[in-house]
Amino acid sequence: MDSVTKSLTSLSLDPTSVHHSSTNSLTAWRDALTANPEVPTSFELIKTLVYKPKTSKTATPVPVVVIAHESASVNSGAIGKKLNLKDLRLASEDLLKEFFSLDKDSLSPLAINEANFSKVVTVVDASIATTTAPLALHALTSSATVFLSSSDLLKYLRHLETEDTKLQELDLQNLEIPAPAATPSKAPSKEKEDAKIEGAVKIAIGVKKEVDFSTWYTNVLLKADMLDYYNVSGCYILKPWSYSIWEEIQRWFDGEIKELGVQNSYFPMFVSAKVLEREKDHIEGFSPEVAWVTKAGNSDLEEPIAIRPTSETAMYPYYAKWIKSHRDLPLKLNQWNSVVRWEFKNPQPFLRTREFLWQEGHTAHLTSDEADIEVRQILDLYRRIYEELLAVPVIPGIKSEKEKFAGGLYTTTVEGFIPTTGRGIQGATSHCLGQNFSRPEMFNIVVEDPTDPTNQRKTYVWQNSWGISTRAIGVMVMVHGDNQGLVLPPRVASIQVVVVPCGITVNTSSETRSRIESACEELAKTLKKGGIKVKADLRDDKTPGYKFNDWEQKGVPLRLEIGPNDLAKQQTLAVRRDNGIKSPIAIENITSAVSHLLDSIQSDMFKRAQESFHSRLKEVTKWEDVVPGLDSKNVVVIPWCEREACEDDIKERSAKASEPTDERAPSAGAKSLAIPFDQSRWTAIEPGKTKCPACGQDAKRWTMFGRSY
């Protein structure tokens, strides 16, 4: 960093710079900057690509350094053609080390200096010169960024020019593109450029969901004002627009579980190491992600204390204390809390975060039957959260032995699906722990068996645990969002209807204007009385067009417009967010009409998503259809043998053919998502006859396999 500062200040440039965690992709880099409150709200990432032209083996290569906007399509074939260089290929890490002493994640235009400028060809995209936003450049390390204006960057590069070596300013977007054969590797990058939507000023999200899903997702969350990045990596701020969805989920689910006799409580967030490590399989599943408190004030703690990744082992010593008789059963406690799992993989808002909000239910029962029944009751409530509240279809089923909860007996799940990436996603899980935690060598949660007339026999309790987290919100965004932004199902929208005054021009009389505005307010009042969550947007510094975009980005299910004509006809123009359909509605009986419309939106959203999911469930009985099925973004459903070794094998064999649909989706091999409870959708399995397509052994049940989050 010092050398950078030095050479910049020698040019009287005084850039601002920030430090952040190290980043290994453009997305991670952008995230790190966005999370930093010191960073300007708008900026442009500058990428630096290095290519090596084909040269004879003995010649010293002259690398081509291309400096361009993050989003620019860099067609190496076209650049090669323009510069008369053959077969440009991305340079190896060794070559980067040799020329710049840097890895690719730390590269930056500032890596070009007086020592190496004459040894490379430096290409600058012409569009940089006309950029007004500050440019973000790596400060020769992936963990720091300097901001320069475009003129300062060009000033820096130009001062390196000599008689012999000049800067190449090329208009990368308008280079002549050579025949396709010459540039086979550039297709994904070209596709990324297509993601930028034409007329993006009017259209909010800026990139297409179908093309650059990861950026699209982040943009939707930010533009809908659901979330902000936070300066502790992997942690995010839930703003009211998303938190209110969580409140709706809480309200509904909390009411349902209380009907089942569950009571809320609160256990401390801290867990002693000794207690945490009590169950071996369980702790193996969680220990790599446990955050440890070792200090308070200036004192070191005698023993490190964990922050709960989940509360089984924290709670069950007390269950053992409290449960003394079968009359103390069932014990059904729940808590709404946050847990911490310090993931080292790429974090993703809602889907993989280091702290997240959830509820965790922990119950103890006298018999396995009771436990089994409850596992399914809770799972069905989870299904209803997804399907009835979030309008997201899920498939209930049981997890394979490999995928079940660490330390439990069996795990049931509601599995969702993101059609855009073709990946499965676990929605929520309800576990039967069996007697694994209650047995004597574990927490010893035991009562006398009331069915034993001698009162001698003891029975260890049957336990369940179950949870749903804020991840559900992310799934909803991914399933329903479109290229205009978020699309909210009415049942979880904190604003279901927005009323916008329209048709007011400079020629509108102030009397008409105020009549329109009053009508909007009146309409909102009427709807509010009818229990509809409504807002009249009377901002006087914004145009109707701005407001339309604003509320569309935020996903408000229904817009009602009132203009002079509507006023005359005593009507309002209703515009649905989910499908854009417009229809006038009479003001008379407006409440029931709007309620009805909101119900339709809710059910239409669910139906469309369900059709999409179901159309991607591919019944597959031959191995050679598995990978093509996955590659066409399907979940493949196979008659499976249910052996763990076979699952490992499927994952390995399917990983080879993976394609990068979303850089943050972690697993490219297919794993088992669930064994659906409803097997009737597929051809009946004939015991001993139907074979597992992966290994040829006897098939047991139809099982969903897919790439997943």
Added chain:
Amino acid sequence: MDSVTKSLTSLSLDPTSVHHSSTNSLTAWRDALTANPEVPTSFELIKTLVYKPKTSKTATPVPVVVIAHESASVNSGAIGKKLNLKDLRLASEDLLKEFFSLDKDSLSPLAINEANFSKVVTVVDASIATTTAPLALHALTSSATVFLSSSDLLKYLRHLETEDTKLQELDLQNLEIPAPAATPSKAPSKEKEDAKIEGAVKIAIGVKKEVDFSTWYTNVLLKADMLDYYNVSGCYILKPWSYSIWEEIQRWFDGEIKELGVQNSYFPMFVSAKVLEREKDHIEGFSPEVAWVTKAGNSDLEEPIAIRPTSETAMYPYYAKWIKSHRDLPLKLNQWNSVVRWEFKNPQPFLRTREFLWQEGHTAHLTSDEADIEVRQILDLYRRIYEELLAVPVIPGIKSEKEKFAGGLYTTTVEGFIPTTGRGIQGATSHCLGQNFSRPEMFNIVVEDPTDPTNQRKTYVWQNSWGISTRAIGVMVMVHGDNQGLVLPPRVASIQVVVVPCGITVNTSSETRSRIESACEELAKTLKKGGIKVKADLRDDKTPGYKFNDWEQKGVPLRLEIGPNDLAKQQTLAVRRDNGIKSPIAIENITSAVSHLLDSIQSDMFKRAQESFHSRLKEVTKWEDVVPGLDSKNVVVIPWCEREACEDDIKERSAKASEPTDERAPSAGAKSLAIPFDQSRWTAIEPGKTKCPACGQDAKRWTMFGRSY
């Protein structure tokens, strides 16, 4: 510990033992054991006291070691008289070191061994021999405990006896007590014994509120099933019986703040060191109590990360980012979360815990007027939580400069009062932060001033923060609880009415029995329909008397009894928990009668508590009345000069006369509790004439001073 084990095993004794945090009082020791799930549910703490008789200076003293139950009254005068030893005084630490190589907190009967038995007089209380519960003894360290049966303890001690030295078994409760002059120091201990209530089998709490308040409080919480101790010190489990009170507070307050335009959100629990330390005064107030995460899995973090003690500095960088125009104001966010303050003082359930639940509201306003108005709106909501929900009277006022929130402009408070200890307690606070956090060198939260026609002038936002925590539940318990246990105000009781079938004897026909039970169920159903939270207690293994005690301990506001006579008369006998008054109520129109009765209970509880508080507010204008006022368990209200130096002085001067009313109430000197908004209660202050009784300078406002929690 090893030497203990050795000598015990040599006697074929095989005691169980546990480790815990070190303890410096009987209460702390009991807490540490209760929190440990491995400890038997019932046990008796054994205390070991060492006295030195008066001897000539040159003679080697022969200490008297007294081994007795925790609760036993040890009258050293009486023991001395019995043993013919003069002037027994508690031995110095030096003497303990000399004879036993132990400090007083580690002392135990096991410290007596073959080497020292002949050098001391060992007295064992005769009642130990008849104790059936396991005895808890320190294992020669205050951080470990062994459990022995009484016979094993006596076996151990007796094996030390020699021809010359015998164990002294004395009946400590029935020793002849010498004239009072001889035992001036033993009064408090005698009083502790009185705290044990006669007939404690029938009466739940075991000790009297008025005598041993600290033990009473803990017992109420445990017996009402509100809370359990947890194996991380200073952390407690909130069980459904207390958590449901918090849910009532949440439901009511959340609705009220949403009416004020406040929205809920969630910020991460982690705060980077850099951000936390941004405001100097603020961090000085919190840093000694901050818990730090330094490790995740097996990796050390690059930088330690704090767990929020409060969220000002975590949130405000984002306020600066989000607030770009005066149109973004006011910004009003709230979160329901937990915070961590790693107190090193004695923890106390609800009142001082290392993690606690609260809400924290953080708002930003354009003008100081708007901020001021909101501070008071919120404070009034806090007053209503205490007065209308919890039936606990509070006095709203402003804090002195010394007691205000670290880094804020001014702090308003609702101050409560615990009559039994005569101590004040802060109920909840609503702070105006002024522009202290928004100014440019701090978080720089700035907008253009909309009143400036040139659009040049900038204005820094005015901020408030406000919070109420689960402490409120502890205050409610302390104010309303009695010697039968908890007393719940109907508005926060999760069961407001319990219906108990009565008068069923062995002679009752099964038909009558089932008619009574049906009537109970029917009654509960009727009340439930009327919106009353009711439970019919039809447990067939419990007597009515057991049930009465059970629900009285848990504080259920109203009991309805139905026996054969009630059935005949179509009535039920209502018994109020708050005052024990019984009255029959006709089953006809029962819902409105019960609703009315619950309202009366609620308002009577509040009125009684208010009268009690107001009768303890002593208007004091002379210094010599201050300490006697405090010692009579009052809050003294003085016409105060409002100078910080004077406040320090008052604290110091009043501390000297302190008496130990509650071992866990931290401060014995009086501090300013609040300057009440309503000054009209006291004689009008004449400017320049009325003087501060502490320093003689001009008085400004009447100010409440008191010992406090």
